[in-house]
Amino acid sequence: xxxxxxxxxxxxxxxxxxxxxxxxxxxxxxxxxxxxxxxxxxxxxxxxxxxxxxxxxxxxxxxxxxxxxxxxxxxxxxxxxxxxxxxxxxxxxxxxxxxxxxxxxxxxxxxxxxxxxxxxxxxxxxxxxxxxxxxxxxxxxxxxxxxxxxxxxxxxxxxxxxxxxxxxxxxxxxxxxxxxxxxxxxxxxxxxxxxxxxxxxxxxxxxxxxxxxxxxxxxxxxxxxxxxxxxxxxxxxxxxxxxxxxxxxxxxxxxxxxxxxxxxxxxxxxxxxxxxxxxxxxxxxxxxxxxxxxxxxxxxxxxxxxxxxxxxxxxxxxxxxxxxxxxxxxxxxxxxxxxxxxxxxxxxxxxxxxxxxxxxxxxxxxxxxxxxxxxxxxxxxxxxxxxxxxxxxxxxxxxxxxxxxxxxxxxxxxxxxxxxxxxxxxxxxxxxxxxxxxxxxxxxxxxxxxxxxxxxxxxxxxxxxxxxxxxxxxxxxxxxxxxxxxxxxxxxxxxxx
Numbered sequence: 001x002x003x004x005x006x007x008x009x010x011x012x013x014x015x016x017x018x019x020x021x022x023x024x025x026x027x028x029x030x031x032x033x034x035x036x037x038x039x040x041x042x043x044x045x046x047x048x049x050x051x052x053x054x055x056x057x058x059x060x061x062x063x064x065x066x067x068x069x070x071x072x073x074x075x076x077x078x079x080x081x082x083x084x085x086x087x088x089x090x091x092x093x094x095x096x097x098x099x100x101x102x103x104x105x106x107x108x109x110x111x112x113x114x115x116x117x118x119x120x121x122x123x124x125x126x127x128x129x130x131x132x133x134x135x136x137x138x139x140x141x142x143x144x145x146x147x148x149x150x151x152x153x154x155x156x157x158x159x160x161x162x163x164x165x166x167x168x169x170x171x172x173x174x175x176x177x178x179x180x181x182x183x184x185x186x187x188x189x190x191x192x193x194x195x196x197x198x199x200x201x202x203x204x205x206x207x208x209x210x211x212x213x214x215x216x217x218x219x220x221x222x223x224x225x226x227x228x229x230x231x232x233x234x235x236x237x238x239x240x241x242x243x244x245x246x247x248x249x250x251x252x253x254x255x256x257x258x259x260x261x262x263x264x265x266x267x268x269x270x271x272x273x274x275x276x277x278x279x280x281x282x283x284x285x286x287x288x289x290x291x292x293x294x295x296x297x298x299x300x301x302x303x304x305x306x307x308x309x310x311x312x313x314x315x316x317x318x319x320x321x322x323x324x325x326x327x328x329x330x331x332x333x334x335x336x337x338x339x340x341x342x343x344x345x346x347x348x349x350x351x352x353x354x355x356x357x358x359x360x361x362x363x364x365x366x367x368x369x370x371x372x373x374x375x376x377x378x379x380x381x382x383x384x385x386x387x388x389x390x391x392x393x394x395x396x397x398x399x400x401x402x403x404x405x406x407x408x409x410x411x412x413x414x415x416x417x418x419x420x421x422x423x424x425x426x427x428x429x430x431x432x433x434x435x436x437x438x439x440x441x442x443x444x445x446x447x448x449x450x451x452x453x454x455x456x457x458x459x460x461x462x463x464x465x466x467x468x469x470x471x472x473x474x475x476x477x478x479x480x481x482x483x484x485x486x487x488x489x490x491x492x493x494x495x496x497x
Contacts, residue, residue: 055152055224057232058166061093066165073161074256080110080278082256089292092261092311102287109257109270110278117159117253119143124153128219135212139251141204143241144233145225152224162255172235173307174198176449183433184453187422188460189324189353190303197238197307205230238308244279246272254279262309263294264318270295301355302459312455315462322355323460325467327365327415329372338379339371342386346393358466361412363397364389369408370401378404406478413471416464423461430454 059066067086075081084096102108119139123129128149132142150157157163169175173194176184185191205227213220240258244250257270257279266284273280281295297305301322302312313321328351329339340350354365367388374381378401387395401408430453434446 055154057151057163057229058168059164061167061169064088064094066161067094069161070165070255074115077158078112078114079256083108084293086259089261091263091292094259095261095292095294096259098287098289098291098293100289102283102293104283104286106283107273107276107280108283108293109280110273110276111254111257111280112278113272115255116279117143117146117162117255118250119146121146123149124157125149125219128216131212131216131219137208137212140234140237141208143251143253144204144230144237145208145220147233147236148225148229166236166240168232169235172238172310174201174231174235174238180449184426184449185456187419187426187457188303188453189326190307190456193303194307201231201234202227239310242270242279244270244272246274257281260293260295262297262305262311264296264313264320266294266296268295269298302456306452306456310452312452312459315455315459318459320357321459321463322357323419323463324353325356325361325365325412325415325419325464326351326353327368327372327412328352333372335374335376335379335382339374339382339386342371342382343389345383346386346390348386348390352389356416356463356467358463360470361467362391363399364391365412366408367397367399369411370399370404373404373407373411374401375404406475409471409475409478413468413475416468416471420461420464420468423457423464426457427454427461 064086071086083098083100083102085099086094087097089095089097119142123146129146132145137145147163150159151163154160173181173190174197176194178195178198181191181194185194209225213222213225236253240253241251242254242257244252254270260270260281268281268284270279270281272278283293287293297309299320300308301320302318303322303324305318306312329336329343331350333339336350343349343352348368352368354362354368356365367385371382371385371389374385381401384395385399387393388397388399430450433450434443
């Protein structure tokens with residue numbers, strides 16, 4: 001599905017606050033000026049960006065129309081001869097396919113630094129770059145603005161062939177409307193992360209618009225630099241920006257390397273190779289001519305892959321898959337205030353999400369469960385439990401309170417079953433969704449998004465089913481043990497009587 005260069009960063013975009021505090025931002029599209037000529041860069045059916053039609057906002061995600069021009073430009077710009085070519089593929093719509101036999105452990109790509117796009121790249125419009133640097137704009141919004149500026153420079157930009165080959169509609173939850181997020185991802189915690197991401201992008205754009213763009217309209221015209229084009233550029237960054245550990249964690253867009261698709265079965269990662277002075281990866285398997293070559297986008301869950309890259313691996317194929325389980329301290333708890341105070345000291349709230357995998361759950365989750373069920377008589381341990389529930393704390397995590405362990409496990413089981421019921425409700429209703437849609441274009445979009453949501457919900461529910469089974473078994477064994485102990489104890493009582 002979506003091809004991307006594997007961002008090893010999962011944090012949201014840093015907000016840009018050069019001088020003043022930002023207003024409270026809403027995740028609603030801004031109004032922008034209308035031009036007679038419009039170019040759609042959003043998958044939304046209701047919103048169009050008002051940008052000149054000539055600006056090459058990439059191509060269709062499965063298009064190869066610009067592939068030959070991209071490869072020629074890369075070769076002319078210093079890319080060494082490659083053992084791979086960009087072709088249409090079954091997994092990812094387009095990707096890099098082996099032209100020759102490739103050995104296991106062989107290094108490929110060797111993209112030189114002159115072909116990286118970083119915060120140090122030269123601007124076609126030098127004045128625009130100068131203004132952003134003077135205002136201390138962070139790397140992410142800086143690069144997002146750079147992409148838009150270079151795209152609007154058309155053939156004058158040295159990156160025109162690369163930008164023309166980027167997807168016009170990057171696969172990303174940034175392009176789902178709020179209605180679609182609520183409709184299709186109601187059961188998954190990824191929905192909230194997507195809402196936060198959209199809000200963050202909109203807030204970052206509002207900051208830039210207020211502090212810089214509005215003051216330099218000749219350099220940053222609203223017809224080009226608007227919220228829709230920023231969604232496009234941030235969609236490109238989320239799905240293609242790569243962090244290079246060997247360069248001190250520097251982030252960069254790496255043309256050609258970002259055409260590689262992801263496989264959950266592969267542990268090959270992009271990095272800068274100092275000896276060859278280029279971005280490379282070492283294959284962890286062999287490839288024959290005609291086979292698609294893969295890398296890993298990082299140890300991400302299916303939800304995280306959907307969030308940034310717009311695809312969900314087949315159920316059961318992602319060994320790093322996880323589901324976020326929401327836990328909450330009840331407001332009716334006699335010690336609610338004391339527990340909340342202890343949680344806040346360690347950056348936590350009354351409602352927390354923890355990842356659950358097929359193989360189990362983190363110690364932090366168990367510590368939170370202990371705190372949630374602990375009686376007033378254990379108030380002296382509230383602080384210790386809250387500290388252990390935080391992943392930012394270095395305190396001992398492997399706590400055990402045998403007197404409330406059964407209640408803690410039952411609390412986690414109850415939370416799992418509440419979550420499972422939400423997935424069941426969505427999956428049961430999904431078959432009858434969108435039957436009233438008459439527009440073929442809108443129907444195709446809805447069916448595509450719904451299938452992604454069904455795939456994600458099925459994989460996340462599978463993990464919860466496994467956790468439910470483990471918890472029920474542990475509770476059954478504990479209760480059988482208690483019953484056996486009680487039977488033996490009663491036997492001794494009768495004997496001594």
